[in-house]
Amino acid sequence: MNRALAARLAELVHTASGGTLDAGLVMNSREPLTALGLTSLGRLRLVDVVEEEFDVVLDLDEAHLDDFPSLVRHVSRHTTEDES
Amino acid sequence: MIPRTVPGMLALRAAQEPERIAIVVAGEGELTFAQWERRSHAAAHGLLDRGVRPGDRIGLLFEGRDWIDFAVAYCAVQLAGAVAVPVPARLAPAEVQRLLGHCGACAVVHGRGLRVPDGGERWTAAPADLEGRETRPVDARVGPDDLAQILYTSGTTGTPKGVGATHANLTFGCETRPNRRRFRHSRYLLHAFPIGTNAGQTMLINALDAHPAMLTPPRFTPARFARLIAAYAAGTVFVVPAMAIEFLNSGMHERYDMSSVVLLGSAASALPPSVSARLAAAFPNATVINYYTSTEAAPAQTIMVYDPARPGALGRPAFGGALRVTGPDGEVLPPREVGEVWMRSPAAPRSYYRDEGANAEAFRDGWVRMGDLGYLDADGHLHLVDREGDVVKSGAFKVSTIQVEAALYEHPQVAEAAVLGVPHPVLGTVLAAVVVPRSAGVSGVELRAFLMDRVAAHELPERVLIVDALPRNQSGKVIKTVLRRLLETATTGNPEGT
Numbered sequence: 001m002n003r004a005l006a007a008r009l010a011e012l013v014h015t016a017s018g019g020t021l022d023a024g025l026v027m028n029s030r031e032p033l034t035a036l037g038l039t040s041l042g043r044l045r046l047v048d049v050v051e052e053e054f055d056v057v058l059d060l061d062e063a064h065l066d067d068f069p070s071l072v073r074h075v076s077r078h079t080t081e082d083e084s
Numbered sequence: 085m086i087p088r089t090v091p092g093m094l095a096l097r098a099a100q101e102p103e104r105i106a107i108v109v110a111g112e113g114e115l116t117f118a119q120w121e122r123r124s125h126a127a128a129h130g131l132l133d134r135g136v137r138p139g140d141r142i143g144l145l146f147e148g149r150d151w152i153d154f155a156v157a158y159c160a161v162q163l164a165g166a167v168a169v170p171v172p173a174r175l176a177p178a179e180v181q182r183l184l185g186h187c188g189a190c191a192v193v194h195g196r197g198l199r200v201p202d203g204g205e206r207w208t209a210a211p212a213d214l215e216g217r218e219t220r221p222v223d224a225r226v227g228p229d230d231l232a233q234i235l236y237t238s239g240t241t242g243t244p245k246g247v248g249a250t251h252a253n254l255t256f257g258c259e260t261r262p263n264r265r266r267f268r269h270s271r272y273l274l275h276a277f278p279i280g281t282n283a284g285q286t287m288l289i290n291a292l293d294a295h296p297a298m299l300t301p302p303r304f305t306p307a308r309f310a311r312l313i314a315a316y317a318a319g320t321v322f323v324v325p326a327m328a329i330e331f332l333n334s335g336m337h338e339r340y341d342m343s344s345v346v347l348l349g350s351a352a353s354a355l356p357p358s359v360s361a362r363l364a365a366a367f368p369n370a371t372v373i374n375y376y377t378s379t380e381a382a383p384a385q386t387i388m389v390y391d392p393a394r395p396g397a398l399g400r401p402a403f404g405g406a407l408r409v410t411g412p413d414g415e416v417l418p419p420r421e422v423g424e425v426w427m428r429s430p431a432a433p434r435s436y437y438r439d440e441g442a443n444a445e446a447f448r449d450g451w452v453r454m455g456d457l458g459y460l461d462a463d464g465h466l467h468l469v470d471r472e473g474d475v476v477k478s479g480a481f482k483v484s485t486i487q488v489e490a491a492l493y494e495h496p497q498v499a500e501a502a503v504l505g506v507p508h509p510v511l512g513t514v515l516a517a518v519v520v521p522r523s524a525g526v527s528g529v530e531l532r533a534f535l536m537d538r539v540a541a542h543e544l545p546e547r548v549l550i551v552d553a554l555p556r557n558q559s560g561k562v563i564k565t566v567l568r569r570l571l572e573t574a575t576t577g578n579p580e581g582t
Contacts, residue, residue: 035533040479040541041330041510048307048334060303 005079006072012053013038013068016046029068054079086260088228089251091163093292094121096260105297107152108272110312112302115152120159123215127160127193128222130214134207136191138165138225141234143184143192143200146279147173149302150195153211154279155288157193158233160214162251163224168233169246172280174540177201179244183236187246187437228252234437235282237379238475238482246437247282247379254285256383256431257403258293265295269346270319272296274312276304276327281480282379283351287322296320310336317344321370324352326479328359329510337366345370351377352480353512354468357395364390374398376466377427380436381452384429386466397465398458404430408451409460419462422469425454455482476505476513481542488515488545491538497526500554502562503545506571517545518567520554549574 006027014023017038029036038046043065047058050071056078058065064074087093094117097106102118136142142161146154154170161168169187171180173195181201184192192200192208200208226232232254234246259265267273273296277284291298299316301308304327313321323331328350331337348363348370355363355374363372376398377385386407388399401407406428409417417423428451436442446453455475458468474486485503492501500520505513519531528548535544555566 031529032533032536034536034541034544035529037529037532037546039514039544039546041326044303044305044330045334048305051305052307060305 002076012049017042032067088255089226091224094159106291108299109151110301112149123156124159125222126215126219127211128163129218131164136164136166140166141169141187141189142166143189144170146195157211163222165226167231170280176538187234235379238484247434248437249434250432252432267320268295270296272299272316272318273320274299274318275322306331306334306336310340314340320347321345322349324480325355326511332362342367349373351375353477360390381427383431384427396467400464419460422459425456425458426451478513479511483543488543495534497522502554504564514546516547516571518549
């Protein structure tokens with residue numbers, strides 16, 4: 001896992017949650033983001049900030065938003081593809 | 085003559101403007117009226133071939149990205165003489181199952197990649213499976229008084245209720261004369277209402293009869309919404325207050341061109357006056373309009389053009405409907421006295437499907453109980469006041485706290501649970517749960533994970549507080565005001581929440 005990318009995404013989750021989710025906790029989590037406390041509103045904020053910063057498309061209903069490792073994998077895959 | 089059935093409306097529009105775009109789903113596709121009609125007839129053949137009979141209930145389970153297939157399936161079901169039951173895809177599988185069971189749906193037509201809960205005899209199909217080679221028009225045997233759709237809502241009490249509407253009800257007020265169509269000032273009408281909600285269904289009817297093409301993103305986010313307004317120069321935009329607030333807070337209106345918007349409509353719950361004022365500033369060329377109705381009362385509604393001199397008013401009844409406020413004994417109250425709000429539909433009224441008891445409570449002599457408390461001012465404008473109830477409004481949705489409590493009680497480690505609405509800056513209200521565990525060690529994360537399979541996303545408690553006991557009064561009733569204080573204290577003491 002790209003740790004710098006993961007750290008940045010954890011910060012974005014923290015921001016999107018309105019500061020309620022600790023970035024360190026998110027970094028090490030495997031549970032669904034929703035279970036951790038990311039609300040529907042937090043989810044759509046996360047989509048906007050991630051899409052804007054990484055120029056990827058996120059689907060609010062797809063598995064790549066289910067938990068933090070999936071999010072990192074999805075963004076990592078797309079940003080690497082763009083560079084190649 | 086104006087058609088009085090939904091398939092009749094589609095036939096007329098397809099004849100008038102076959103090549104015109106009816107629906108655009110951003111990034112997914114477009115549908116013309118000719119395509120809409122041809123595909124609906126093809127799918128209706130598929131339904132009839134599978135044995136669908138007039139009056140059968142057919143569940144429709146689609147996500148926002150599949151609005152086009154949903155529109156086709158909706159009309160196909162009605163062309164076959166059956167009843168469309170749009171089910172919100174966000175519901176938990178158990179809830180979908182319950183609704184389909186309640187209305188006795190014999191089949192479910194569904195969107196891409198959606199898993200339909202197993203239902204014994206019930207068959208499932210995607211629209212593509214239904215659309216065969218047969219494209220001759222189906223001989224639709226459907227009349228204005230036939231049941232056209234059932235929509236589920238939390239109603240005014242708690243258990244979800246199916247609200248049935250006839251074709252006459254759905255087509256009431258539709259304008260089919262080309263030079264008189266609604267929203268003629270716009271080429272595109274943008275919204276992001278979910279399929280299976282009354283607001284979403286209203287947009288589907290708009291797609292059929294209004295001038296602009298209906299434009300929708302697969303899902304709402306402020307950035308996507310703003311980009312669509314700018315890219316399509318959308319003239320008409322519909323939101324719910326929670327979307328409006330989130331949009332304004334995101335500042336997107338300052339980054340994209342909003343000058344095309346001439347009508348900004350808000351539905352589902354009252355726009356807070358401060359938000360109306362901010363919207364008026366963010367959309368400089370738009371008239372901001374608040375619509376107030378309910379799944380039960382539609383097409384009865386009040387319409388209010390935002391008026392800074394009367395900021396909280398929801399307006400007067402439109403289109404020949406009526407409005408009244410009643411006291412404890414059902415007596416009509418004079419202006420300024422707070423009571424139950426009722427509306428009378430100018431069209432054939434809706435009713436609860438298979439629920440006589442609830443019908444008697446909510447529908448009386450043509451009047452529909454709105455489940456809100458309010459009063460009329462001297463000019464007959466409606467104003468709402470807060471009520472402490474078991475049904476709260478979170479964003480666009482009515483949410484039953486009792487239902488979420490029931491889901492919590494299914495967890496083996498939950499001894500007691502209470503769920504209540506707490507104020508939220510964007511959504512108006514969100515749920516919070518206070519739980520007494522059977523033994524130590526149950527966490528909020530675990531309980532939320534447990535609830536994720538049992539309740540819809542918007543029903544998930546934003547906060548879960550674990551306590552030793554629930555505060556109860558002498559008759560054993562949980563005192564929600566004390567719970568609210570507990571939650572406030574916990575917030576101050578623990579900024580991480582639980």
